[in-house]
Amino acid sequence: MENKSTSAYSDILGGTRMWALWMRLGWEDTKLRYRRSVLGPLWLTLGTGLMVMGMGFIWSILWGMKISEYFPYLTAGFITWQLIMSAVSEGARTYSDQAGLIHSLPLPLTVHSFRLSIKLMMGFAHNLLVFIVVALIFQVPVTIWTLALFPGLILIYVNCLWASILLGMIGVRYRDVANILDVVMGLLVFVTPIVWRAEMLGSKRIIANLNPFTHYLSIIRSPLLGQAPETMSYVVVLAITVVGCILALITFKRYRGRVAFWV
Amino acid sequence: MAFLKCDNVTVQYPVLDARSLSLRNRIVNLGTGGVLEKEAGSAIIITALKNISFELNDGDILGLVGHNGSGKTTLLKTLAGIFEPDVGSVIRNGEVATLLDIGTGIEGDLNGYENIYRIGLLRGFDRRKIEAALPEIEEFTDLGGYLSLPTRTYSAGMKTRLAFAIATMTRPDILLIDEVFAAGDANFQEKARRRVEEQLISAKIILLASHSNDLIRLFCNKCMLLDKGLIRSFGETEDVLEQYQKGA
Numbered sequence: 001m002e003n004k005s006t007s008a009y010s011d012i013l014g015g016t017r018m019w020a021l022w023m024r025l026g027w028e029d030t031k032l033r034y035r036r037s038v039l040g041p042l043w044l045t046l047g048t049g050l051m052v053m054g055m056g057f058i059w060s061i062l063w064g065m066k067i068s069e070y071f072p073y074l075t076a077g078f079i080t081w082q083l084i085m086s087a088v089s090e091g092a093r094t095y096s097d098q099a100g101l102i103h104s105l106p107l108p109l110t111v112h113s114f115r116l117s118i119k120l121m122m123g124f125a126h127n128l129l130v131f132i133v134v135a136l137i138f139q140v141p142v143t144i145w146t147l148a149l150f151p152g153l154i155l156i157y158v159n160c161l162w163a164s165i166l167l168g169m170i171g172v173r174y175r176d177v178a179n180i181l182d183v184v185m186g187l188l189v190f191v192t193p194i195v196w197r198a199e200m201l202g203s204k205r206i207i208a209n210l211n212p213f214t215h216y217l218s219i220i221r222s223p224l225l226g227q228a229p230e231t232m233s234y235v236v237v238l239a240i241t242v243v244g245c246i247l248a249l250i251t252f253k254r255y256r257g258r259v260a261f262w263v
Numbered sequence: 264m265a266f267l268k269c270d271n272v273t274v275q276y277p278v279l280d281a282r283s284l285s286l287r288n289r290i291v292n293l294g295t296g297g298v299l300e301k302e303a304g305s306a307i308i309i310t311a312l313k314n315i316s317f318e319l320n321d322g323d324i325l326g327l328v329g330h331n332g333s334g335k336t337t338l339l340k341t342l343a344g345i346f347e348p349d350v351g352s353v354i355r356n357g358e359v360a361t362l363l364d365i366g367t368g369i370e371g372d373l374n375g376y377e378n379i380y381r382i383g384l385l386r387g388f389d390r391r392k393i394e395a396a397l398p399e400i401e402e403f404t405d406l407g408g409y410l411s412l413p414t415r416t417y418s419a420g421m422k423t424r425l426a427f428a429i430a431t432m433t434r435p436d437i438l439l440i441d442e443v444f445a446a447g448d449a450n451f452q453e454k455a456r457r458r459v460e461e462q463l464i465s466a467k468i469i470l471l472a473s474h475s476n477d478l479i480r481l482f483c484n485k486c487m488l489l490d491k492g493l494i495r496s497f498g499e500t501e502d503v504l505e506q507y508q509k510g511a
Contacts, residue, residue: 007347021384028373028381035372104364105385106344173279257347260340261276 008253015110022111026118030126044126052078052130059195068138075134076224077194079127080217085185086120087160092178094168099263109252109259113168117160121153131224141226148223155219159241162248169251172262188213212240265357265436265467267319267342272351274312274341274492311337313492315351319468319485326483326500327472328507333489335472339363339439342470357436357467360386364441365426371415375406375425378414382429396432403428403458424451431458438466442473476504 015022034040052075060070095102098112134140171178191211193200198208208214215233222229312334319325327335340346342353343361368385369378379400383393401410404424406417414422440459460482462469473479479486479500486503488495490510496503 018384018387020390024381024384028370028377032370032372100364100367101385103340103345104367105361106359107385107387260346262279 005253008249008256011108011252011256012110014108015114018108018111019114022115022118025115026122029115029119030122041122041126044123045129048079048082048127049130049133052134055195063196063200071134072131072138072140072225073197073221074195075131076221077217079124079131080220080224081189081192081194081213082127083120083124083156083220084213084216085189086123087117087156087163088167088185089178089182090116090120091160091164092167092171092181094164095172095259095263096168096175096178102260102263109256110165113161113164116164117157120160121157124153135224140224143226145223145228146226148229149220152219152223152229155237155241156216159216159237159244162241162244165252166244166248169255169259172259173255192217212236264321266321266354267356267437267468267470268354269315269317269342270352270354272312272315272341272348272353273310274337274346275349276309276311276337278307278309311492312341312348315492315494317487317494317497319470321467323485324469324471324483326479326486326503327470327489328474328476328479328486328504329489329495332491334492335489336363336441337492338489339441339470339472343439355437358433359437359439360430360433360435362427362430362438362440365430366422369414369422369426372413374413375404375410375417378425379410379429382426383432386430386433388433393432400425400428400432403454420451427451427455427458431462434462434465436466437468438462438470440469440471440473476508479504 030041034043037043039046052071055078056067056071056074059074060067063070090097094112094116095109101107101112102109167177167181171181188211191207192213193208194217198205198214201208209232215230215236218229218233219237222233315338327338329335337346339361340363341348342355343359343363344353344355368382370381373381376397379397380390380393383396384390388396404410404421406421406425409417409421414425417425469482471479471482483500485498486500487497488503488507488510495510496506
């Protein structure tokens with residue numbers, strides 16, 4: 001047992017030290033997805049921009065909300081949701097997608113999790129351009145709360161990491177899990193306040209608050225809009241982060257050595 | 264001083280097909296109260312290595328021989344740290360480098376230079392080390408202007424040359440090689456052999472798995488015959504090869 005936990009910690013430490021590698025691989029992943037296209041990763045930006053524009057016009061009429069208010073809200077929520085959704089869906093494929101590398105080089109496994117997480121953050125950075133354009137058009141205020149974006153993104157990065165380790169290990173052992181999560185996330189997009197506001201639920205607002213993703217959205221979306229996130233959102237996200245890290249660590253200690261056989 | 268020690272190592276592969284890989288069977292198990300357990304719960308397990316013990320020291324060049332599936336590659340991967348043994352332990356002292364599946368990690372849409380950095384970093388070298396090795400790689404691969412083109416435009420032989428040059432850019436203490444001379448034209452094979460020979464001089468311990476007895480004879484001062492995951496014989500190259508040929 002002693003041996004297993006030492007090797008888990010040295011894996012994490014070794015993975016952290018190889019930052020030059022996973023930064024590069026993360027960037028190459030982002031770049032290569034749009035290989036040989038003129039716009040490259042800017043397709044990400046363009047796709048999100050068009051999506052938001054189409055949705056924004058219709059839904060603002062449906063909800064009877066002012067366009068200047070609804071557009072920034074929708075954009076901020078939508079790009080954050082894309083980050084969260086990819087973290088879950090791609091997280092469950094972290095190790096199964098890297099079978100070739102895992103089988104031929106003695107790399108720390110955490111390298112693959114760092115690589116995926118940084119790639120997701122790079123994708124978010126590209127989508128952020130859409131929000132910046134929207135914010136400039138509709139004059140979203142920049143306040144002291146805008147700064148809360150940075151601790152929020154750090155929290156999201158840590159969550160990407162543990163989710164990729166934990167879901168990645170479960171996903172490589174049970175190949176159905178990644179598909180189940182895709183289905184679940186496809187449903188959650190409708191029950192999470194992204195295109196609608198939690199306040200619209202009125203007395204049934206608790207439904208939104210019971211959904212952990214509401215809080216994950218809030219710690220990024222509110223700062224983007226120059227508003228203060230609710231304290232409860234930070235509490236919930238921090239609590240899930242701590243529990244998630246512990247679960248990931250326990251699983252990693254126990255099954256790290258099996259991953260090479262499962263992929 | 265480099266050394267490599269294998270102490271009573273056993274490695275078992277679970278064969279996870281769709282049946283055992285999926286959650287469905289676990290759930291069916293719950294529903295039927297374990298009736299299907301025999302079929303769903305237990306994956307087929309292959310024992311790839313069994314009770315392997317040996318020790319190598321400075322100057323040992325070990326040839327690994329045996330039929331397909333005898334455990335040669337599994338042994339190399341276990342020694343490299345890719346597989347964790349179920350029982351027993353591997354003790355390594357010295358920098359380890361592998362020449363296993365040398366093409367892994369090469370990305371067709373990146374050019375030769377980008378791939379050199381990519382693979383270099385994957386193998387744990389820092390930027391400075393890679394930059395220092397660049398002229399040597401350029402010279403060895405003989406790719407010239409092609410290095411600035413995406414590697415998907417390379418012929419299979421060119422790809423092998425590049426992969427091989429990147430994989431051999433260091434001078435490790437312990438070198439694990441799995442059948443690397445198989446690909447490429449005669450000219451490349453000759454060059455590759457010379458390059459490995461250079462490494463053989465600087466590396467202190469080498470393991471070479473090969474189906475070519477000539478190659479083993481040329482390089483190795485010790486030999487190990489594996490059969491179904493067990494060490495059948497271990498000792499002087501000629502003796503072991505003789506036994507191998509007799510058995511075959």
